[in-house]
Amino acid sequence: MKIKISPSAARGQTAAPPSKSMAHRLLIAAGLTPGESRIDHIAYSEDVLATIDCLEALGAEIRRQGDTVLVRGTDPKQAEGAILPCRECGSTLRFFLPLALLGKEPVSLTGSGKLLSRPLSVYEKLMEERGLPLERGEGFLTVQGPLSAGSFEVAGNISSQFISGLLFALPLLEGDSEIRILPPVDSRPYIDLTLSALKDFGIRADFEGNRIFIPGG
Numbered sequence: 614m615k616i617k618i619s620p621s622a623a624r625g626q627t628a629a630p631p632s633k634s635m636a637h638r639l640l641i642a643a644g645l646t647p648g649e650s651r652i653d654h655i656a657y658s659e660d661v662l663a664t665i666d667c668l669e670a671l672g673a674e675i676r677r678q679g680d681t682v683l684v685r686g687t688d689p690k691q692a693e694g695a696i697l698p699c700r701e702c703g704s705t706l707r708f709f710l711p712l713a714l715l716g717k718e719p720v721s722l723t724g725s726g727k728l729l730s731r732p733l734s735v736y737e738k739l740m741e742e743r744g745l746p747l748e749r750g751e752g753f754l755t756v757q758g759p760l761s762a763g764s765f766e767v768a769g770n771i772s773s774q775f776i777s778g779l780l781f782a783l784p785l786l787e788g789d790s791e792i793r794i795l796p797p798v799d800s801r802p803y804i805d806l807t808l809s810a811l812k813d814f815g816i817r818a819d820f821e822g823n824r825i826f827i828p829g830g
Contacts, residue, residue, distance in 0.1 A: 631656035631680070634803065637664050637704055638810035641781055643684035644668035644675075645712075646814050652682045663700035667709050670697050689785070690759075693718035701726040707774035710736050711782035714745060714758035721755045729754060735767060735775040762788030762829050766795065769823070773800035776825075777807040783827040784816045792825045 631654050641664065643650035655661065657677075665675055665682070672687035672695075689712045697713065699706040699722055706722060710733070713720035729752065740747050740756065748755045760782065767776055776792060783790040798804075808825075811818055818827045 628654075633658055633661060634704075634806055635810065636661050637708060638777070638807055639813070640664050640668060640682065640684065641708055641712075642810045642814045642816075644671065644673040644686050645689065645781065645785065646686040649683055649685045650814075652684065653680065655680050655682050659700060660702040660704060663698065663702040663705040664708070667697040667699060667705055670695050671712070689713075690716040692716060692720060695720045696753075697722045699724045699728060701728050703728060703731050704774055706731070707733075707736075707772065708778045708781060710756065711760065711778040713756050714740070714760040715782055715785055717757070717759050719755050719757045721753050723753045725752070735771055736778075739765065760786065762786040762790045764791050764793065766793045769794040769796050769798035771799075773803040773807075776804055780804075780807050780811060780818060780825070780827065784811070784818070784829065786829045788829045790827045790829060792827070794823045794825070796823055798823060 633656065636652070636655050637660070639652050640661070643652060668684070669675055671689045671692045674685040676683040693716060695713070697709050697720065699709065701724065706724060706728060710722060713722060729749070737747060743761065745760065746757050762783065765779060767779070776794065779792055808818055816828070818825055
């Protein structure tokens, strides 16, 4: 086969495919925000549906209209005894575990397949240092807060999902917090996605060197 390509100028418009990474982040930010938010161009993968399920379990109201999602936010601190169905989504599990620590009552996260065998050492260490309980069972884990504001140190070469999970939870605490990321910082673009989503919902958190300052309240 011979193909001849001549010089030409491309013109027109095209739509980028929906981003699962950004869908998670915008849905969670909307689910933690008072009032109703609208997010367009959502593709309903199993992972995104897991995040929607967990938001509803925390008390958020979600309406799906085609590829548009309307989200009325909730206060996760009031989700006493909630059970968060993470399906098989590691992102959802890591994003929601810190949110489950905001209240004073136990919250369980469930998973199917090998989800709960995935590493959670970052959170386990964090909880042990702060005296917060974590119980593992067959197909579930149960955690209990309350998490307090403060300084958190995280290795930069682990999954950025752990850092993003903290970024969702810490602005909801009363005091200011900081996350100190030990270099090298891998997956920085995914952390930036989370910071961008938070900015859309009024949270001004950003990098200062290898630190992220998060205002509370």
